[in-house]
Amino acid sequence: MLKKYFRKLESIIALAKSLMTPKQFIFLSSVLIGISCSLAVIVLKTFAHSVFSFATYISGILKWSFISSILPVIGIVLTVFVVNRILNGSIEKGTSQILYAVAKKAGIIPKKQMYAQIITSSLTVGLGGSAGLESPIVITGAAFGSNFAQNYKLAYKDRTLLIGCGVAAGIGAAFNAPIAGVLFAIEVLLVDVSISAFTPIMISAATGALVSAIVLDESILLSFKKQEAFDYHNIPFYVLLGILTGFMAVYYARNFQRVEHYFSKLKLNPYKKALFGSTLLALLIFVFPTLFGEGYESIRTLSETDPGKLLDNTLFEDFRNNQWILLLFVGCTMMLKVFASGLTIGSGGNGGNFAPSLFLGSYLGYFFSKSISLIGLSKLPITNFTMVGMAGILSGLFHAPLTAMFLIAEITGGYSLMIPLMIVSSISFAISKRFEKYSLDVKNLAKKGHAFTSNKDSNILSTLDIETIIQCDYLTVNPDENLSKLVDLISHSNQVVFAVINNEKELLGIVHFNDIREIIFNIYRVKYTQIKDVMKAPPATIYSFDSMETVMSKFERSKSAFLPVIRNDKYYGFISKSIALEAYRMKLRSMTIE
Numbered sequence: 001m002l003k004k005y006f007r008k009l010e011s012i013i014a015l016a017k018s019l020m021t022p023k024q025f026i027f028l029s030s031v032l033i034g035i036s037c038s039l040a041v042i043v044l045k046t047f048a049h050s051v052f053s054f055a056t057y058i059s060g061i062l063k064w065s066f067i068s069s070i071l072p073v074i075g076i077v078l079t080v081f082v083v084n085r086i087l088n089g090s091i092e093k094g095t096s097q098i099l100y101a102v103a104k105k106a107g108i109i110p111k112k113q114m115y116a117q118i119i120t121s122s123l124t125v126g127l128g129g130s131a132g133l134e135s136p137i138v139i140t141g142a143a144f145g146s147n148f149a150q151n152y153k154l155a156y157k158d159r160t161l162l163i164g165c166g167v168a169a170g171i172g173a174a175f176n177a178p179i180a181g182v183l184f185a186i187e188v189l190l191v192d193v194s195i196s197a198f199t200p201i202m203i204s205a206a207t208g209a210l211v212s213a214i215v216l217d218e219s220i221l222l223s224f225k226k227q228e229a230f231d232y233h234n235i236p237f238y239v240l241l242g243i244l245t246g247f248m249a250v251y252y253a254r255n256f257q258r259v260e261h262y263f264s265k266l267k268l269n270p271y272k273k274a275l276f277g278s279t280l281l282a283l284l285i286f287v288f289p290t291l292f293g294e295g296y297e298s299i300r301t302l303s304e305t306d307p308g309k310l311l312d313n314t315l316f317e318d319f320r321n322n323q324w325i326l327l328l329f330v331g332c333t334m335m336l337k338v339f340a341s342g343l344t345i346g347s348g349g350n351g352g353n354f355a356p357s358l359f360l361g362s363y364l365g366y367f368f369s370k371s372i373s374l375i376g377l378s379k380l381p382i383t384n385f386t387m388v389g390m391a392g393i394l395s396g397l398f399h400a401p402l403t404a405m406f407l408i409a410e411i412t413g414g415y416s417l418m419i420p421l422m423i424v425s426s427i428s429f430a431i432s433k434r435f436e437k438y439s440l441d442v443k444n445l446a447k448k449g450h451a452f453t454s455n456k457d458s459n460i461l462s463t464l465d466i467e468t469i470i471q472c473d474y475l476t477v478n479p480d481e482n483l484s485k486l487v488d489l490i491s492h493s494n495q496v497v498f499a500v501i502n503n504e505k506e507l508l509g510i511v512h513f514n515d516i517r518e519i520i521f522n523i524y525r526v527k528y529t530q531i532k533d534v535m536k537a538p539p540a541t542i543y544s545f546d547s548m549e550t551v552m553s554k555f556e557r558s559k560s561a562f563l564p565v566i567r568n569d570k571y572y573g574f575i576s577k578s579i580a581l582e583a584y585r586m587k588l589r590s591m592t593i594e
Helices: 002-019 022-058 064-085 096-104 113-124 134-151 156-175 178-189 195-215 232-265 270-287 296-303 307-311 323-346 354-374 382-398 401-411 418-435 440-447 456-462 483-491 523-528 548-558 577-591
Strands: 497-501 507-512 562-567 570-576
Touching (some): 002 022, 022 113, 022 156, 064 113, 064 270, 096 134, 096 156, 096 178, 096 440, 113 134, 134 156, 134 354, 156 178, 156 195, 156 401, 178 195, 178 401, 232 323, 232 382, 232 418, 232 440, 296 354, 382 440, 401 418, 483 523, 507 562, 548 562, 548 577, 570 577
Antiparallel strands (some): 497 507
8 A cells, every 4th residue: 555655656756757847857856855754753853752761660660760761671682682683694883985986886776775774773773772873864864865866867967956955954944944954054064066066955955844844743853042142251261162162072083983993893793792892881881871862851851940860760869969979070070981881882773973962062062061060260151161162072073063053043943052062163173173183983984995075075085996997998107228229119109108017017217208309319328328228217106006196196296297107016007197187077077056
């Protein structure tokens, strides 16, 4: 019955495509993708919130720390079961796979990503795993966009644009923040976008946010109503918070990858690995229950008038009115969040680092401002610092300052904190970028040689294959031959540069036409001059394993138009700078979304 319904819907959309212009169909597609993504968000958020409410209710009967420790173990083991029995034993995690799909796979994202992320992340995070739902939501949205485009045979540019629409709709629906959704799609995921491409992305983000806001209860979405006016006297403290969030983002990124790397090297079967990791996570949650799930409820609690509620139903509930104990609890939770998230995802669960970054930022903002207030240095607006801290960690961890600024501005319901948001986000980004070249999700790609950064030139160069521009048919010469042989080759070819090689095809040097121009018109010198007497060492040498970014850097430094290529210590061919630049221009044209 359901298949029949979808087939009928597909036929209606196909008919609409035949009656519309390509641009009109893209607009319709952006709306449909926005609706699809918002439905996925509704399912995920509702399930996660229901489980949290269930656990909170049970805490009135059983001890909170007990029930909140058991559920994540169940969730992670179930996730591993689903991955191994239903998803062929593997699932891609993290938004970096979208970048890779756009750059290396022509925007093709497997169909299973349309449901795999929803199922696995709902089990992991919904049952209390200490991770976020936003990355799975973003991947699901991208998969919706890619497969919709594939289904209706849209070109690469349109396919990439619809992937951006899915990403924007996912973030817009998850936070009721359409502007942040648009910025995230453009700032983090898409290589290049023209102004005209903003329209469908904005439509999709607005659609996702609208449907989510209508269907989901406000308590499920992360939102804040309580904030204080911005006081410019607090600017020095915001600067200090920016510095702290920058270093904390580096701390989180490095330790998260250490935990992931540790689990990837463990020689255990998936179920034993899941039990081992989830048991350690259960112990952390037993002591610090606020590590349970996404943690958005505890973020709200920190920003309210009675943050002591965080200690209710914990081992420290007898000290809920002791501000120093509460501060110590917040500080410990803040430092341990990275290990809770690393254990959740490293042991086999599925989730993202978007929510943990907001969690960590809010706790750091509270810890910093509360500490300043308690020691009597200044009376800071704790709620404001709690919210601005979220932008700092998000900016530093994902290298996305614009997304961070506007996301927090939207979920707080206004732009009165825009100045401190700008200060903290930019400082955090600068510090994080200084110590971590790549954002957290992109770092694994970089290790594999598929680096993506905010530098669009680097992004495009990383997608080019050096093999496609190496010219292996260049004529070569021997060092003991006289110059007449070279003159003959020049007169019968268009070559201006020649590699000088020995019998083992080892590169000894190069000869450029410009270097022998004066000699070749002197018959005597041509006859009695050997090639080894005029050859020169190449200004730079390219290796077949070099990246395109490295190749272009060598061209820039050497100021040469041709460079020889070495493979397995033997001469292999030449690369022309003009051909390399033409390949770059062609790739840029194909990747620019119009």
